[in-house]
Amino acid sequence: MFHFWKFPFWRSNRLSPILDQEQEKQQEIEIEESELDTKTSFENMMSAQPSQQQLLVSKIQLxxxxxxxxxxxxxxxxxxxxxxxxxxxxxxxxxxxxxxxxxxxxxxxxxxxxxxxxxxxxxxxxxxxxxxxxxxxxxxxxxxxxxxxxxxxxxxxxxxxxxxxxxxxxxxxxxxxxxxxxxxxxxxxxxxxxxxxxxxxxxxxxxxxxxxxxxxxxxxxxxxxxxxxxxxxxxxxxxxxxxxxxxxxxxxxxxxxxxxxxxxxxxxxxxMFKQIPNLIDCILIIFQKEPQEFFDSYFQQKSLQVISTLSSLQPGLSTKVKTKVLRICFESLFVLPATEMLAGNLSGQDIPPGIESLHNKTMENLDQLLQSFLSENETMEELQFLLQSGS
Known part of the structure; x- marks a missing residue:
């Protein structure tokens, strides 16, 4: 089992370089309101009311x-x-x-x-x-x-x-x-x-x-x-x-x-899904654009889950794609400061709640992705290449 370094979750106002005030304000609202889950809060509310939903559909059908x-x-x-x-x-x-x-x-x-x-x-x-x-x-x-x-x-x-x-x-x-x-x-x-x-x-x-x-x-x-x-x-x-x-x-x-x-x-x-490697490439591009001084969102955690699911589909990921995924994930996550170091960098500010939970979930997802990649390699040579290239 692999054990990974800890890193902080911290939301910063510095979202992207050179933003005018209107765009920066808009993007701050987007981060607060956006829910990167299967459903939005509204969709969750609607799915919790199946009987009323059916009444609405019945009325529309008439x-x-x-x-x-x-x-x-x-x-x-x-x-x-x-x-x-x-x-x-x-x-x-x-x-x-x-x-x-x-x-x-x-x-x-x-x-x-x-x-x-x-x-x-x-x-x-x-x-x-x-x-x-x-x-x-x-x-x-x-x-x-x-x-x-x-x-x-x-x-x-x-x-x-x-x-x-x-x-x-x-x-x-x-x-x-x-x-x-x-x-x-x-x-x-x-x-x-x-x-x-x-x-x-x-x-x-x-x-x-x-x-x-x-x-x-x-x-x-x-x-x-x-x-x-x-x-x-x-x-x-x-x-x-x-x-x-x-x-x-x-x-x-x-x-x-x-x-x-x-x-x-x-x-x-x-x-056979032909576009999966290209979709994963886009995710990796975002990974590389994420701040390396702090943990800015739930993006890494969700992305690791997505990559793990996509990698299980046919025709599967090549060893080259897997090593690229691991290399970029490792480089992006391991350069972040440890959670316990964050307090000294915040000048008396409180550490936001949920840091440890987010850290644990993200590391669990990374560990599951790695274990999945390792189990899919058919030969010891492929396994050795994957480990060497990802490190």
Missing amino acids: MTPVEKALVLKSIQTSIENYLEVESEFISLKSFDTCLQDLISTMTEPTNFLDKKFLFYCYGLILRESLEKVNVKMYLIALLEMSHQVACQREGIALAVGLASSSHWEVAWAVLEQFGQKRIMTFGRKSVASKVMHDIYWKWASSTALLCYGQMAIHAKNSSLPWVDKIMSKMVYYFNYSKYDEVLKSSFLSATVKIAIMLKRENSGKGY
Whole structure:
């Protein structure tokens, strides 16, 4: 059994070099609010209410195409009206009658509503619309909304993912069109021409990453070839887009969802995933960009879990890829100061809680990844090469 050095978890305001105040403030909010787990807090809340969820679905199924269209338009208007509202919750009294009637299935009339619920309803209606509703038109309208706010990006992705479970090829085509029209065009514009719409479309690629992650969660076993295509798109957008904390958060969130989906009931067993090494390369790039003076997020812990899951899929990782993973992980984690040394570097500040727990989980994940790599080597020569190259 391998024993590793301890390192600290410490959140710093110094998130990335040379940030203007507005961007720095935005990224600090992103770090605080982002949850790099399989589900957001809103999705966890919804999954805890299966009976009410089913009531909502049943009500949607009884709606006529005209009624669905009216509610979808009402949701679009509500999202646009409350986009700039800082609070994530909106009073139900703000909505029109048809939308209030639908929402009343899940909450009391006097309550406030999580903004993401609007996107959730939007996606459910599209999922349950198998005819006479222009799903493509409504998905395009959704993606044309602002991508500036984190809950907006997550909400758009949630709706796209739900719709894709019944309209996979339509959702894929819409994302392709969105990538060409907004992400690629924005990337090709000169710096001067970007100024006006910079914030509006700046994180559109991060929305696309979140959408692909949600599509993977809602994919069926028959969609495994599409999951490989999803990985390819994620790799492309990651490498094409300007790197920042928002992109990092969105990429990891999407990769976690893919890993969970493939691990779920061994759904990826027997399929040859060609894009796994490229996806892992992107994770390693982020690893190398992480601060070496402190432990800034849960990124390393989650990434190690993702790599471990992906490495178990076919065709498996080559010895060259495994040694690269170990080398970068070791170099990134072992240069960090020991946890007990942190107190002397904080000038009297308290050490944030959870350091030891995060440290233990991360080291356990690294140890499990290493043990997994070692067990997969078929010969002593391969094992020796792996150990020598990773050290």
